[in-house]
Amino acid sequence: MEERLQKVLAGAGVGSRRRCEDIIAAGRVAVNGQIITELGTKADPQRDAITVDGKPIGPPADKVYVLLNKPRGYTSTRSDPHAEKTVMELVKSIDAFLYPVGRLDVDTAGLLILTNDGEFTKLMSHPSHRVEKTYVAVVRGRIKSADMHVLEDGVELEDGITAPARTRLLAYSAKDNTSTVEVVIREGRKRQVRRMFSTVGYHVLSLMRTKIGKLDLTNLREGDSRLLTKREVSDLRKTADRSPANSAISRRNG
Numbered sequence: 001m002e003e004r005l006q007k008v009l010a011g012a013g014v015g016s017r018r019r020c021e022d023i024i025a026a027g028r029v030a031v032n033g034q035i036i037t038e039l040g041t042k043a044d045p046q047r048d049a050i051t052v053d054g055k056p057i058g059p060p061a062d063k064v065y066v067l068l069n070k071p072r073g074y075t076s077t078r079s080d081p082h083a084e085k086t087v088m089e090l091v092k093s094i095d096a097f098l099y100p101v102g103r104l105d106v107d108t109a110g111l112l113i114l115t116n117d118g119e120f121t122k123l124m125s126h127p128s129h130r131v132e133k134t135y136v137a138v139v140r141g142r143i144k145s146a147d148m149h150v151l152e153d154g155v156e157l158e159d160g161i162t163a164p165a166r167t168r169l170l171a172y173s174a175k176d177n178t179s180t181v182e183v184v185i186r187e188g189r190k191r192q193v194r195r196m197f198s199t200v201g202y203h204v205l206s207l208m209r210t211k212i213g214k215l216d217l218t219n220l221r222e223g224d225s226r227l228l229t230k231r232e233v234s235d236l237r238k239t240a241d242r243s244p245a246n247s248a249i250s251r252r253n254g
Protein backbone atom coordinates (compact mmCIF):
# COMPACT_ATOMS: atom_id res chain seq x y z
CA MET A 1 0.00 0.00 0.00
CA GLU A 2 1.27 3.46 -0.86
CA GLU A 3 1.84 5.80 2.05
CA ARG A 4 3.56 9.08 2.62
CA LEU A 5 7.27 8.54 2.70
CA GLN A 6 7.72 10.02 6.18
CA LYS A 7 5.13 7.57 7.51
CA VAL A 8 6.87 4.62 5.84
CA LEU A 9 10.21 5.68 7.31
CA ALA A 10 8.76 6.24 10.77
CA GLY A 11 7.02 2.85 10.57
CA ALA A 12 10.39 1.22 9.83
CA GLY A 13 11.81 2.74 12.99
CA VAL A 14 13.97 5.38 11.27
CA GLY A 15 12.69 8.07 13.64
CA SER A 16 9.64 10.10 14.54
CA ARG A 17 7.59 11.40 11.62
CA ARG A 18 8.95 14.88 12.21
CA ARG A 19 12.52 13.60 12.20
CA CYS A 20 11.83 11.58 9.02
CA GLU A 21 10.53 14.73 7.33
CA ASP A 22 13.84 16.42 8.11
CA ILE A 23 15.75 13.43 6.77
CA ILE A 24 13.74 13.56 3.52
CA ALA A 25 14.15 17.32 3.16
CA ALA A 26 17.89 16.90 3.66
CA GLY A 27 18.00 14.72 0.52
CA ARG A 28 19.04 11.56 2.35
CA VAL A 29 16.20 9.37 1.11
CA ALA A 30 15.95 7.62 -2.24
CA VAL A 31 13.07 5.68 -3.74
CA ASN A 32 14.11 3.25 -6.49
CA GLY A 33 17.43 5.02 -6.75
CA GLN A 34 16.01 8.51 -7.06
CA ILE A 35 16.56 11.06 -4.28
CA ILE A 36 13.26 12.41 -3.00
CA THR A 37 13.00 15.70 -1.12
CA GLU A 38 9.27 16.34 -1.64
CA LEU A 39 7.46 15.61 1.64
CA GLY A 40 4.14 14.60 0.08
CA THR A 41 5.72 11.83 -2.00
CA LYS A 42 4.16 8.41 -1.57
CA ALA A 43 5.87 5.05 -1.68
CA ASP A 44 4.99 1.42 -1.14
CA PRO A 45 7.46 -0.30 1.19
CA GLN A 46 6.48 -3.72 -0.32
CA ARG A 47 7.16 -2.66 -3.88
CA ASP A 48 9.68 0.19 -3.79
CA ALA A 49 13.34 0.10 -2.83
CA ILE A 50 13.66 2.78 -0.16
CA THR A 51 17.03 3.82 1.24
CA VAL A 52 18.30 6.29 3.82
CA ASP A 53 21.90 7.37 3.21
CA GLY A 54 22.09 4.58 0.66
CA LYS A 55 21.08 1.87 3.15
CA PRO A 56 17.79 -0.01 2.66
CA ILE A 57 15.25 0.60 5.40
CA GLY A 58 14.17 -2.40 7.41
CA PRO A 59 10.73 -4.02 7.52
CA PRO A 60 8.04 -2.23 9.56
CA ALA A 61 9.12 -2.19 13.21
CA ASP A 62 7.02 -4.11 15.71
CA LYS A 63 4.80 -1.78 17.70
CA VAL A 64 5.88 -1.37 21.28
CA TYR A 65 3.86 0.23 24.09
CA VAL A 66 5.51 1.01 27.39
CA LEU A 67 4.02 2.09 30.68
CA LEU A 68 6.39 4.19 32.79
CA ASN A 69 6.00 5.41 36.35
CA LYS A 70 7.77 8.71 35.81
CA PRO A 71 9.53 10.28 38.77
CA ARG A 72 9.66 14.05 39.18
CA GLY A 73 12.65 15.70 37.55
CA TYR A 74 12.52 13.91 34.19
CA THR A 75 11.47 15.75 31.04
CA SER A 76 8.92 14.00 28.78
CA THR A 77 10.78 14.31 25.52
CA ARG A 78 12.96 12.22 23.24
CA SER A 79 15.65 14.81 23.27
CA ASP A 80 16.03 18.28 24.66
CA PRO A 81 19.46 19.83 25.01
CA HIS A 82 18.19 21.90 27.94
CA ALA A 83 16.75 18.96 29.87
CA GLU A 84 18.80 17.69 32.77
CA LYS A 85 17.26 14.22 32.53
CA THR A 86 14.74 12.81 30.05
CA VAL A 87 12.32 9.92 30.39
CA MET A 88 14.27 8.11 27.66
CA GLU A 89 16.94 7.32 30.24
CA LEU A 90 14.37 5.26 32.12
CA VAL A 91 13.43 3.06 29.14
CA LYS A 92 16.91 2.59 27.67
CA SER A 93 16.72 -1.17 27.92
CA ILE A 94 13.80 -1.29 25.47
CA ASP A 95 15.09 -1.62 21.93
CA ALA A 96 12.65 0.55 19.94
CA PHE A 97 12.39 4.14 18.74
CA LEU A 98 10.07 5.24 21.52
CA TYR A 99 8.58 8.63 22.17
CA PRO A 100 6.19 9.81 24.90
CA VAL A 101 2.45 9.91 24.26
CA GLY A 102 1.67 13.44 25.39
CA ARG A 103 3.59 15.05 28.18
CA LEU A 104 3.88 15.26 31.89
CA ASP A 105 5.57 18.36 33.27
CA VAL A 106 9.09 17.86 34.53
CA ASP A 107 7.78 18.35 38.10
CA THR A 108 4.82 15.98 37.63
CA ALA A 109 5.18 12.29 38.46
CA GLY A 110 3.21 9.27 37.41
CA LEU A 111 1.76 7.44 34.48
CA LEU A 112 3.35 8.04 31.10
CA ILE A 113 2.98 5.88 28.00
CA LEU A 114 5.76 5.66 25.42
CA THR A 115 5.43 4.02 22.03
CA ASN A 116 6.79 3.83 18.50
CA ASP A 117 3.23 3.79 17.10
CA GLY A 118 2.40 7.16 15.59
CA GLU A 119 -1.26 6.32 14.97
CA PHE A 120 -1.75 5.35 18.60
CA THR A 121 -0.07 8.55 19.76
CA LYS A 122 -2.38 10.58 17.57
CA LEU A 123 -5.45 8.72 18.76
CA MET A 124 -4.59 9.15 22.43
CA SER A 125 -3.45 12.76 22.20
CA HIS A 126 -6.07 14.27 19.97
CA PRO A 127 -8.35 16.58 21.99
CA SER A 128 -11.46 15.27 20.21
CA HIS A 129 -10.92 11.80 21.72
CA ARG A 130 -11.06 13.08 25.27
CA VAL A 131 -9.54 10.15 27.07
CA GLU A 132 -9.96 10.46 30.85
CA LYS A 133 -6.79 11.23 32.79
CA THR A 134 -6.75 11.03 36.56
CA TYR A 135 -4.42 13.15 38.68
CA VAL A 136 -3.78 13.39 42.39
CA ALA A 137 -2.80 16.87 43.49
CA VAL A 138 -1.59 17.94 46.91
CA VAL A 139 -2.52 21.59 47.34
CA ARG A 140 -1.74 24.05 50.07
CA GLY A 141 -4.64 24.78 52.41
CA ARG A 142 -8.01 23.28 53.13
CA ILE A 143 -9.89 23.10 49.87
CA LYS A 144 -13.51 24.26 49.93
CA SER A 145 -16.10 22.07 48.28
CA ALA A 146 -17.42 25.19 46.49
CA ASP A 147 -14.02 25.55 44.83
CA MET A 148 -14.06 21.91 43.81
CA HIS A 149 -17.42 22.50 42.16
CA VAL A 150 -16.00 25.46 40.28
CA LEU A 151 -13.21 23.19 38.98
CA GLU A 152 -15.79 20.63 37.94
CA ASP A 153 -17.91 23.09 36.04
CA GLY A 154 -14.98 24.63 34.18
CA VAL A 155 -12.67 27.52 34.86
CA GLU A 156 -11.47 30.27 32.58
CA LEU A 157 -7.80 29.83 31.65
CA GLU A 158 -5.84 32.04 29.21
CA ASP A 159 -6.44 29.42 26.52
CA GLY A 160 -10.18 29.10 27.16
CA ILE A 161 -12.62 27.57 29.59
CA THR A 162 -11.88 24.03 30.77
CA ALA A 163 -14.25 21.18 29.97
CA PRO A 164 -16.24 19.60 32.81
CA ALA A 165 -14.06 17.65 35.23
CA ARG A 166 -14.57 15.42 38.28
CA THR A 167 -12.95 16.07 41.63
CA ARG A 168 -12.80 14.16 44.90
CA LEU A 169 -11.23 15.14 48.20
CA LEU A 170 -9.00 12.23 49.25
CA ALA A 171 -7.54 13.69 52.44
CA TYR A 172 -6.93 16.80 54.46
CA SER A 173 -3.88 16.99 56.69
CA ALA A 174 -4.32 19.50 59.52
CA LYS A 175 -0.68 18.98 60.47
CA ASP A 176 0.64 20.02 57.04
CA ASN A 177 -2.39 22.12 56.12
CA THR A 178 -2.65 20.39 52.75
CA SER A 179 -5.53 18.86 50.81
CA THR A 180 -5.09 15.85 48.56
CA VAL A 181 -7.52 16.04 45.67
CA GLU A 182 -8.21 13.65 42.82
CA VAL A 183 -9.03 15.39 39.54
CA VAL A 184 -10.26 13.67 36.38
CA ILE A 185 -9.97 15.66 33.17
CA ARG A 186 -10.35 14.81 29.52
CA GLU A 187 -8.14 17.51 28.12
CA GLY A 188 -4.38 17.77 28.08
CA ARG A 189 -3.47 21.41 27.98
CA LYS A 190 -0.13 22.66 29.18
CA ARG A 191 0.08 22.64 33.00
CA GLN A 192 -3.67 22.37 33.02
CA VAL A 193 -4.24 20.95 36.49
CA ARG A 194 -1.84 23.39 38.11
CA ARG A 195 -3.46 26.29 36.31
CA MET A 196 -6.96 25.12 37.24
CA PHE A 197 -6.09 25.06 40.93
CA SER A 198 -4.31 28.37 40.69
CA THR A 199 -7.44 29.96 39.21
CA VAL A 200 -9.42 29.05 42.32
CA GLY A 201 -6.60 30.14 44.62
CA TYR A 202 -4.65 26.98 45.49
CA HIS A 203 -0.99 26.25 44.96
CA VAL A 204 -0.19 22.71 43.81
CA LEU A 205 2.64 21.30 45.91
CA SER A 206 2.84 17.99 44.09
CA LEU A 207 1.07 16.40 41.17
CA MET A 208 0.89 12.83 40.01
CA ARG A 209 -1.00 11.22 37.13
CA THR A 210 -2.43 7.99 38.44
CA LYS A 211 -4.54 6.78 35.52
CA ILE A 212 -5.22 7.08 31.80
CA GLY A 213 -8.60 5.55 31.06
CA LYS A 214 -8.65 2.60 33.44
CA LEU A 215 -4.93 1.89 33.12
CA ASP A 216 -3.13 2.56 36.40
CA LEU A 217 0.27 2.07 38.01
CA THR A 218 -0.48 -1.05 40.04
CA ASN A 219 2.75 -2.88 40.97
CA LEU A 220 4.96 -0.43 39.10
CA ARG A 221 7.46 1.36 41.31
CA GLU A 222 8.61 4.89 40.62
CA GLY A 223 11.15 4.90 37.78
CA ASP A 224 10.12 1.43 36.60
CA SER A 225 8.50 0.55 33.31
CA ARG A 226 6.82 -2.44 31.72
CA LEU A 227 5.31 -3.33 28.36
CA LEU A 228 1.57 -2.90 28.04
CA THR A 229 -0.36 -6.05 27.22
CA LYS A 230 -2.30 -6.35 23.95
CA ARG A 231 -5.47 -6.17 26.01
CA GLU A 232 -4.42 -2.93 27.71
CA VAL A 233 -3.56 -1.34 24.36
CA SER A 234 -6.85 -2.38 22.83
CA ASP A 235 -8.75 -1.10 25.90
CA LEU A 236 -7.03 2.28 25.55
CA ARG A 237 -7.87 2.40 21.85
CA LYS A 238 -11.49 1.59 22.63
CA THR A 239 -11.63 4.27 25.30
CA ALA A 240 -10.37 6.83 22.81
CA ASP A 241 -12.72 5.68 20.04
CA ARG A 242 -15.70 5.70 22.32
CA SER A 243 -15.21 9.15 23.75
CA PRO A 244 -17.40 11.45 21.71
CA ALA A 245 -16.05 14.95 21.32
CA ASN A 246 -18.84 16.65 23.16
CA SER A 247 -19.91 14.10 25.73
CA ALA A 248 -20.36 15.68 29.14
CA ILE A 249 -18.41 14.00 31.89
CA SER A 250 -20.65 12.62 34.63
CA ARG A 251 -20.65 14.89 37.62
CA ARG A 252 -19.86 14.11 41.21
CA ASN A 253 -22.96 13.97 43.36
CA GLY A 254 -23.44 16.66 45.96
Ligand code: URA
Nearest residue numbers: 105108191192193194
Ligand atom coordinates in the same frame (compact mmCIF):
# COMPACT_ATOMS: atom_id res chain seq x y z
N1 URA B 1 -1.54 19.12 34.42
C1 URA B 1 -0.44 19.75 34.87
O1 URA B 1 -0.52 20.83 35.43
N2 URA B 1 0.75 19.15 34.67
C2 URA B 1 0.90 17.96 34.07
O2 URA B 1 2.01 17.46 33.93
C3 URA B 1 -0.26 17.33 33.62
C4 URA B 1 -1.47 17.93 33.80
